Amino acid sequence: MNKVKILFFATIKDRAGQKSLELDIPSQTTVLALKEKLGVEFPNLKDSLKSVLISINQEYSFDDAVIPQGAEIALFPPVSGG
Amino acid sequence: MNKVKILFFATIKDRAGQKSLELDIPSQTTVLALKEKLGVEFPNLKDSLKSVLISINQEYSFDDAVIPQGAEIALFPPVSGG
Amino acid sequence: MQHFPTIFSITESEIDLNDLLAKITLPSAGAAAIFTGMVRGVTARDNPHETKYLEYEAYIPMAEAKMRQVADEIRERWSVVEGIAIVQRIGKLYPQTPTVLIACTAAHRDTGVFEAARYGIDRLKEIVPVWKKEVGPNGEEWIEGAHIPKAGE
Amino acid sequence: MQHFPTIFSITESEIDLNDLLAKITLPSAGAAAIFTGMVRGVTARDNPHETKYLEYEAYIPMAEAKMRQVADEIRERWSVVEGIAIVQRIGKLYPQTPTVLIACTAAHRDTGVFEAARYGIDRLKEIVPVWKKEVGPNGEEWIEGAHIPKAGE
Numbered sequence: 001m002n003k004v005k006i007l008f009f010a011t012i013k014d015r016a017g018q019k020s021l022e023l024d025i026p027s028q029t030t031v032l033a034l035k036e037k038l039g040v041e042f043p044n045l046k047d048s049l050k051s052v053l054i055s056i057n058q059e060y061s062f063d064d065a066v067i068p069q070g071a072e073i074a075l076f077p078p079v080s081g082g
Numbered sequence: 083m084n085k086v087k088i089l090f091f092a093t094i095k096d097r098a099g100q101k102s103l104e105l106d107i108p109s110q111t112t113v114l115a116l117k118e119k120l121g122v123e124f125p126n127l128k129d130s131l132k133s134v135l136i137s138i139n140q141e142y143s144f145d146d147a148v149i150p151q152g153a154e155i156a157l158f159p160p161v162s163g164g
Numbered sequence: 165m166q167h168f169p170t171i172f173s174i175t176e177s178e179i180d181l182n183d184l185l186a187k188i189t190l191p192s193a194g195a196a197a198i199f200t201g202m203v204r205g206v207t208a209r210d211n212p213h214e215t216k217y218l219e220y221e222a223y224i225p226m227a228e229a230k231m232r233q234v235a236d237e238i239r240e241r242w243s244v245v246e247g248i249a250i251v252q253r254i255g256k257l258y259p260q261t262p263t264v265l266i267a268c269t270a271a272h273r274d275t276g277v278f279e280a281a282r283y284g285i286d287r288l289k290e291i292v293p294v295w296k297k298e299v300g301p302n303g304e305e306w307i308e309g310a311h312i313p314k315a316g317e
Numbered sequence: 318m319q320h321f322p323t324i325f326s327i328t329e330s331e332i333d334l335n336d337l338l339a340k341i342t343l344p345s346a347g348a349a350a351i352f353t354g355m356v357r358g359v360t361a362r363d364n365p366h367e368t369k370y371l372e373y374e375a376y377i378p379m380a381e382a383k384m385r386q387v388a389d390e391i392r393e394r395w396s397v398v399e400g401i402a403i404v405q406r407i408g409k410l411y412p413q414t415p416t417v418l419i420a421c422t423a424a425h426r427d428t429g430v431f432e433a434a435r436y437g438i439d440r441l442k443e444i445v446p447v448w449k450k451e452v453g454p455n456g457e458e459w460i461e462g463a464h465i466p467k468a469g470e
Binding site: 185189196201281 | 333334335338339342343344345346347348349350351352353354355356357358359360361362412413415422424425426431434435438
Binding site for chain 1: 201220221222223225226227229252263264285288289290291292293294295296297306307308309310311312313314315317
């Protein structure tokens with residue numbers, strides 16, 4: 001198993017109703033599989049997950065990526081700083 | 083006659099050896115005629131006068147212009163601010 | 165190039181332009197191009213509206229890493245750029261307050277230093293994980309960006 | 318347009334970027350492009366040399382009139398520009414000191430506000446009557462500009 005930290009920001013945080021969580025996921029879980037799992041756990045997130053941005057260890061990541069051990073994963077909408 | 087004020091800046095001031103002077107010139111004197119007069123009065127200025135910039139009452143002026151009554155005239159090299 | 169100063173930070177404090185400019189001005193610098201963004205209280209374009217304040221949030225460690233990447237991208241494209249400062253202020257920010265700054269210094273102004281600063285703010289708004297919620301007379305709304313980063317961005 | 322702030326001055330005091338930016342930031346402004354020039358202590362391009370300090374001199378009333386003209390020219394070309402600040406510091410100025418500032422504000426950054434600031438500094442260096450004498454290890458020399466104004470400039 002792989003214990004990962006998940007962070008939510010902006011609209012994703014509001015819809016999830018929390019800022020972060022820790023999760024045990026199987027080794028070799030992909031980003032896509034994690035998103036599906038989160039869609040089940042947080043039904044409010046379901047619509048957002050199609051267009052959400054994902055980072056793993058503070059680099060942008062994508063559906064095919066395999067989540068490394070102990071990763072810090074963040075989910076957020078397209079950025080709007082400035 | 084026309085009493086005018088003449089100001090010198092930068093290299094022109096250094097070569098003239100003074101910052102300003104007042105001068106009585108005939109009515110209808112042109113910029114070109116004034117430059118010739120100054121070339122006689124300030125021999126060190128002679129070479130500079132070919133490329134000097136001239137302003138009358140704080141607007142750029144040129145050889146053909148007739149100097150108005152009581153004008154403030156300035157002579158200076160191309161500007162180098164910034 | 166290692167001696168050229170690069171400043172990047174997410175801060176809750178006022179953005180001090182004088183201080184940041186001094187920090188990126190080497191003895192060889194003769195020109196600085198600086199961009200600042202401010203909170204608009206009144207917006208006329210697109211969807212005209214008023215803003216009471218913006219509330220900024222950042223994923224701080226990633227935001228600072230991506231600011232460093234923006235600086236690296238600037239140096240790759242404009243090797244003449246000397247100092248770079250990139251600062252994003254977060255928290256609750258009211259109209260007329262500077263929220264973001266990008267500053268680049270170079271020996272001369274005709275070296276691309278303006279384009280470098282412009283590139284910097286454009287990239288910040290694409291890849292640096294910061295979000296703002298707009299609070300106006302009719303309630304609040306998260307502003308969403310438009311850029312979808314590609315692999316390696 | 319009369320309500321848009323235009324600041325222009327020749328000063329012997331430090332240039333305060335924070336203060337100037339605040340003065341030209343209306344509630345409708347979301348973007349500022351700012352150029353500052355600094356005294357270079359070390360110049361590599363063209364004729365490499367060192368500078369101990371620059372001594373600036375201005376024909377103050379004409380310089381301020383020409384700064385106003387630069388601001389007018391900016392507004393003619395970029396009608397979206399809101400506030401404009403143009404400041405030239407004079408006197409004895411040492412390396413790394415800001416000597417000149419041009420700042421333009423606008424609602425958005427894609428409105429030409431960068432180009433407006435660039436135009437402003439280019440024009441200042443053409444028509445605003447300010448001169449500098451450079452003092453270096455081998456003596457002093459007046460810097461001469463290259464622009465010859467035409468009638469009406």
